[in-house]
Amino acid sequence: MAGYLPFDEPNLMTLYKRICKAEFSCPSWFSPGAKEVIKRILDPSPITRISIAELLEDEWFKQGYKPPSFGQDDEDITIDDVDAAFSNSKESLVTEKKAKPESMNAFELISSSNSLENLFEKQAQLVKKETRFTSQRPASEIMSKMEETAKPLGFNVRKDKYKIKMKGDKSGRKGQLSVATEVFEVAPSLHVVELRKTGGDTLEFHKFYKNFSSGLKDVVWNTDGAPEEHKA
Amino acid sequence: MGCLHSTAAREFPGHENPVKLASETAFSVSEVEALYELFKSISSSVVDDGLINKEEFQLALFKNRKKENLFANRIFDLFDVKRKGVIDFGDFVRSLNVFHPNASLEEKTDFTFRLYDMDCTGFIERQEVKQMLIALLCESEMKLADDTIEVILDQTFEDADVDRDGKIGKTEWSDFVIKNPSLLKIMTLPYLRDITTTFPSFVFNSEVDEIAT
Numbered sequence: 156m157a158g159y160l161p162f163d164e165p166n167l168m169t170l171y172k173r174i175c176k177a178e179f180s181c182p183s184w185f186s187p188g189a190k191e192v193i194k195r196i197l198d199p200s201p202i203t204r205i206s207i208a209e210l211l212e213d214e215w216f217k218q219g220y221k222p223p224s225f226g227q228d229d230e231d232i233t234i235d236d237v238d239a240a241f242s243n244s245k246e247s248l249v250t251e252k253k254a255k256p257e258s259m260n261a262f263e264l265i266s267s268s269n270s271l272e273n274l275f276e277k278q279a280q281l282v283k284k285e286t287r288f289t290s291q292r293p294a295s296e297i298m299s300k301m302e303e304t305a306k307p308l309g310f311n312v313r314k315d316k317y318k319i320k321m322k323g324d325k326s327g328r329k330g331q332l333s334v335a336t337e338v339f340e341v342a343p344s345l346h347v348v349e350l351r352k353t354g355g356d357t358l359e360f361h362k363f364y365k366n367f368s369s370g371l372k373d374v375v376w377n378t379d380g381a382p383e384e385h386k387a
Numbered sequence: 388m389g390c391l392h393s394t395a396a397r398e399f400p401g402h403e404n405p406v407k408l409a410s411e412t413a414f415s416v417s418e419v420e421a422l423y424e425l426f427k428s429i430s431s432s433v434v435d436d437g438l439i440n441k442e443e444f445q446l447a448l449f450k451n452r453k454k455e456n457l458f459a460n461r462i463f464d465l466f467d468v469k470r471k472g473v474i475d476f477g478d479f480v481r482s483l484n485v486f487h488p489n490a491s492l493e494e495k496t497d498f499t500f501r502l503y504d505m506d507c508t509g510f511i512e513r514q515e516v517k518q519m520l521i522a523l524l525c526e527s528e529m530k531l532a533d534d535t536i537e538v539i540l541d542q543t544f545e546d547a548d549v550d551r552d553g554k555i556g557k558t559e560w561s562d563f564v565i566k567n568p569s570l571l572k573i574m575t576l577p578y579l580r581d582i583t584t585t586f587p588s589f590v591f592n593s594e595v596d597e598i599a600t
Contacts, residue, residue: 167417261543262503265519266573268527269458271486273448275425275578275585289529342538345531377529 156189157182161197175199188215256294256317259339259347267347284352286364288371288378294338294346297374301336301348304370308363310334320353323363328356332363403477412484417583419480424586426479438473439466457522461502486576492564495574500560510554513540 161179164170173179177199181190192215195205210216259267267287290297294317301319302312310321317339323332332355339347352360368378405419414422429447430439439447444463446452466474466482474482484490485498503511503519517540524531547555547563555563564570578585 258542260546260567261516261520261539262570263567264539265458265516265523266570268523269456270573271448271462271576272578273450274429275576289527342535342542345535345539377527 156185161193186215188213192216254316256338256340256346259341263339264341264347267349284357284360285349286378287347287349288368289341289376290346290348290374291344291376292346292374294340297338297346297348300371300374301367304367308366308370323355323359327359330355332356332359334360334363403480408477408480412480413487413489414480414484414579414582418579421582421586422480422483423476425582426476430474438475439479440473444474456526457519461505465498465501483576483579486574487579488575488577490575492571495571496561496564497557499564499571499574500557510556511560512554513544516540516543 161181162170162173164173174197177194177197179197181193185193192205192210192213196210198204205213292300298314298317298319302314305312305319305321309324311324313320313322318335318337321334321336325331333353334350335353336348336350339349341347350364368375405416405423408414408419409416412419426439429443430437432446433443433452434440441463442452444466445454445459448459449456463474466478468478468481469475485494500511501507503515505515505518506512517536520536520539524536544553544555546566547559549559549562550556
């Protein structure tokens with residue numbers, strides 16, 4: 156709004172001292188409403204500082220404010236992509252039979268459930284945004300079983316070769332839950348299915364996966380610690 | 388500058404000056420200080436000696452100090468640059484630097500090569516990959532027929548081992564990584580970009596007074 160920072164010092168410690176004393180001034184062209192809100196936001200005391208709830212009720216803030224709708228945070232496939240995938244529908248009928256899932260090599264398999272991310276988590280991260288299971292069933296069977304299981308759980312399913320995009324019809328804590336899955340072939344008799352939350356709440360993803368994987372028990376061979384199981 | 392050096396050295400006993408570490412890595416001084424907060428909590432969890440030993444590393448990764456895993460062992464060995472059996476702060480920062488989103492493809496490729504070259508022969512041999520694969524399967528309690536394991540190895544080596552000598556050299560690995568970028572997925576930790584927000588207490592513990600920003 157001002158075109159410059161409220162606190163701008165060449166030296167880090169002086170900068171922090173100013174922030175803690177709230178030593179700043181608003182430009183003269185700021186309205187009284189704006190000045191008031193800024194003063195309450197840049198309050199060094201967390202007890203007296205304005206809360207988000209109070210901010211949403213502030214008269215100045217409310218002017219022209221439109222509440223957000225929770226979008227998807229990681230959509231890879233857009234509607235155009237889906238249309239493109241299905242536009243040559245006659246052709247795809249023939250090519251689908253020949254198409255195979257993406258292959259996963261030994262190194263990808265070895266590293267798939269390993270990550271250093273846990274170093275940064277203070278507690279065991281029991282609920283992850285990504286999980287996987289292995290299956291000894293053919294890829295096409297895994298795909299149809301996943302579609303069959305997702306639909307009664309209230310999910311809209313979009314398939315593209317060996318990928319599925321699922322979107323829950325209920326709007327949860329952070330909007331609709333959406334999940335992307337892909338089947339990979341490790342060996343002719345072994346497939347790995349990866350699932351990733353692409354939108355919505357992680358706890359809801361965890362609940363979804365519990366139901367989803369039990370519906371798939373005929374197909375699942377081993378699941379990579381279903382998000383709630385932490386073999387300690 | 389003399390004052391600065393001794394102040395920092397006092398607060399980081401046996402550890403390297405954060406300004407120096409920042410100049411050698413993709414991290415800023417504030418980020419190195421934030422990493423120090425993380426390092427302190429990991430290195431004091433079993434033995435409070437300012438160093439991360441194997442148990443402390445396992446505790447941080449698995450929340451279980453007894454749990455071991457071939458992959459994690461390799462990572463520990465690679466972080467333990469001076470081969471002392473412990474990781475000091477300098478090792479910690481320099482190793483994590485490779486996982487920074489801004490680190491080069493070359494550095495990440497080199498790290499993964501050394502990760503999989505368990506016996507450090509300069510080649511990733513088929514036997515090494517087999518060992519890691521079996522270890523993973525054991526851990527996940529999956530039993531695969533030896534035939535299936537051989538098929539998986541065959542296909543992987545068919546792709547990667549271009550000169551068909553039964554092992555993957557550095558150049559073959561670089562080419563293989565370019566064709567399969569997901570191999571480097573584990574080499575980037577987005578957490579490192581926001582490290583100062585994850586560990587903000589460094590702000591009040593900062594001993595580096597006059598920083599030329």
